[in-house]
Amino acid sequence: MKGNFIYSNPTKIYFGDDAQTNLATALAAFGKKVLLVYGGGSIKRNGIYDDVMKALADARKEVVELAGVMPNPTLDKLHEGCDVARRNDVDFILAVGGGSVIDYAKGVSVATWYDGDAWDNFWVQQHDPAADARIIPVGAVLTMAGTGSEMNGGSVITNTAAKMKLTKAFSDRVMPRFAIMNPRYTFSLPTYQLAAGIYDTFSHIMEQYFSGDDDSTSDYLAEGLMRSVIASSRVAVKDPKDYEARSNLMWSATWALNTLIGKGKRQDWMPHMIGKGISALTDATHGMTLSGIAVAYYRHIMPYGLPRFARFARNVWDIHCDGLSETQQAEAGIDALAAWIREIGAATDIASLGVTPDLIPAIADATILNGGGYKSLDRDDVVSILLASLPTN
Ligand code: NZQ
Numbered sequence: 001m002k003g004n005f006i007y008s009n010p011t012k013i014y015f016g017d018d019a020q021t022n023l024a025t026a027l028a029a030f031g032k033k034v035l036l037v038y039g040g041g042s043i044k045r046n047g048i049y050d051d052v053m054k055a056l057a058d059a060r061k062e063v064v065e066l067a068g069v070m071p072n073p074t075l076d077k078l079h080e081g082c083d084v085a086r087r088n089d090v091d092f093i094l095a096v097g098g099g100s101v102i103d104y105a106k107g108v109s110v111a112t113w114y115d116g117d118a119w120d121n122f123w124v125q126q127h128d129p130a131a132d133a134r135i136i137p138v139g140a141v142l143t144m145a146g147t148g149s150e151m152n153g154g155s156v157i158t159n160t161a162a163k164m165k166l167t168k169a170f171s172d173r174v175m176p177r178f179a180i181m182n183p184r185y186t187f188s189l190p191t192y193q194l195a196a197g198i199y200d201t202f203s204h205i206m207e208q209y210f211s212g213d214d215d216s217t218s219d220y221l222a223e224g225l226m227r228s229v230i231a232s233s234r235v236a237v238k239d240p241k242d243y244e245a246r247s248n249l250m251w252s253a254t255w256a257l258n259t260l261i262g263k264g265k266r267q268d269w270m271p272h273m274i275g276k277g278i279s280a281l282t283d284a285t286h287g288m289t290l291s292g293i294a295v296a297y298y299r300h301i302m303p304y305g306l307p308r309f310a311r312f313a314r315n316v317w318d319i320h321c322d323g324l325s326e327t328q329q330a331e332a333g334i335d336a337l338a339a340w341i342r343e344i345g346a347a348t349d350i351a352s353l354g355v356t357p358d359l360i361p362a363i364a365d366a367t368i369l370n371g372g373g374y375k376s377l378d379r380d381d382v383v384s385i386l387l388a389s390l391p392t393n
C-alpha cells in the first residue's frame with residue numbers, strides 16, 4: 001500500500017434474519033419525533049412496514065410519514081421532504097428502502113435546516129455541512145442490496161430541470177447511525193432490481209480495483225469480494241429465496257462501498273459518471289446503466305492497464321492463462337465479465353434503457369470527467385463508449 005489515508009466508519013450494523021428485532025433498541029438513543037421515509041409502497045406489500053411500525057411503537061416514537069421517494073430521487077421531492085421535516089421539527093429520520101430512499105434521507109438530513117440553496121452548496125459545489133450546522137440524524141432499514149448507502153455518506157440526487165444527477169459523499173456525521181440489514185427483506189425484489197443491485201455492487205468493486213500498480217491489500221480484498229458476488233449471484237438468480245446467497249450479496253454490497261477497499265488507492269468511477277449521465281437523461285435504473293456500458297468501457301481502457309486486467313482474469317474469473325499473452329488474458333477476463341452480465345440478466349446494452357443515438361451528445365454533456373483510473377477520458381472517449389454500447393444490429 002503506497003497511499004496515506006484516514007479510515008473511520010460510524011455506522012452500527014444489525015445483520016441477520018432477526019435484525020429488525022434490534023430496531024426499537026437502536027431507536028432509543030434518538031429523539032421522540034421520527035420522520036419515516038419510504039418509497040413507492042413495496043414495504044407495505046412485503047410486511048416490512050408492519051415490522052417497522054411495531055418497532056416504532058415499542059420505542060414509543062411519534063411518527064410522521066413521508067412516502068413516495070422514487071428511484072433516482074429528485075430535487076423537487078427533496079424540497080418536499082425538507083418542508084415536512086421542518087414543519088414537524090423531527091428529531092430523527094428513519095429510511096426504509098434501497099439506495100434511493102437512504103440517499104434521499106441523507107439529503108433531507110442536511111438540507112432541512114440549511115439556510116441557502118442546498119443543491120448548489122452540497123451537490124454542485126460539494127461542500128460539507130458546517131461543523132455547527134444543524135443536521136438531522138438518519139437510520140436505515142435496508143430492503144435492497146447494491147448501493148452501499150446503508151454504510152456510507154453518499155447521497156445521489158437528480159435535478160430534472162437541469163438534467164443533472166449528482167453525488168455528494170457526506171462525512172461521518174451524515175452517515176446512517178445504524179442500519180438494520182435482514183437479507184430476507186430482499187426476497188421480494190423484482191428480478192430486474194436483483195440483477196441491477198448485483199451489478200451495481202460489482203461495478204463499485206471494479207471501479208476501485210482498476211487503478212494503481214502497487215501491491216495493495218485493498219486489491220486483494222476487492223478480488224475476494226468479487227469472487228463472493230459472482231458465486232452468490234449465480235445461486236440467487238436461480239433461486240431468489242436462497243438465504244445464504246442473499247446474505248452474501250447484501251454484506252458484499254455494503255463492503256463494496258463503505259470506503260474500505262478504496263483506501264490507499266486512486267479510484268476510477270468513470271463508469272458511474274457515464275451511468276449518471278444516462279440516468280439524468282432517461283431515468284434508467286442505476287445498476288443497469290453500469291452493466292450497459294461496462295464491456296465497451298473496459299475494452300476502451302484495457303490497453304492502459306493491461307497487467308491489472310490480466311490479473312482480473314486470473315484471480316477473479318479463474319481463467320487458465322498458460323500460453324496466453326497478457327493481452328489475450330486481459331481480453332479473456334472482459335469476455336468472462338460480458339458472459340456473467342448476460343447470465344445474471346443485467347442490461348447488455350443501453351438501447352434497452354431508452355438511449356437512442358440522438359441522446360448521446362446530451363448524455364456526454366451530463367457526464368462529469370473526473371480523471372478516471374487507467375485512462376483519463378475526454379468527451380470524445382465518452383461518446384465512443386456510448387456508441388459502442390448500442391446494439392450492433
Ligand atoms: O419504491 P419502493 O417501493 O421502495 O421500490 C423499490 C424501487 O422501485 C424497489 N424495492 C426496493 N426494495 C424492495 C423493492 N421492491 C420489492 N421488495 C423490496 N425489498 O426497487 C426499486 C429500486 O429501488 P432503489 O432504492 O431505487 O434502488 P437502489 O438501491 O439501486 O438505489 C438506486 C439509487 O442509489 C444511487 C443511485 O444513483 C440511485 O439513485 N446510488 C447511491 C450510492 C451511494 N449512496 O453511495 C452509490 C451508488 O453508486 C448509486 O449511485
Ligand code: ZN
Pocket residue numbers: 147200203204272286
Ligand atoms: Zn453504483
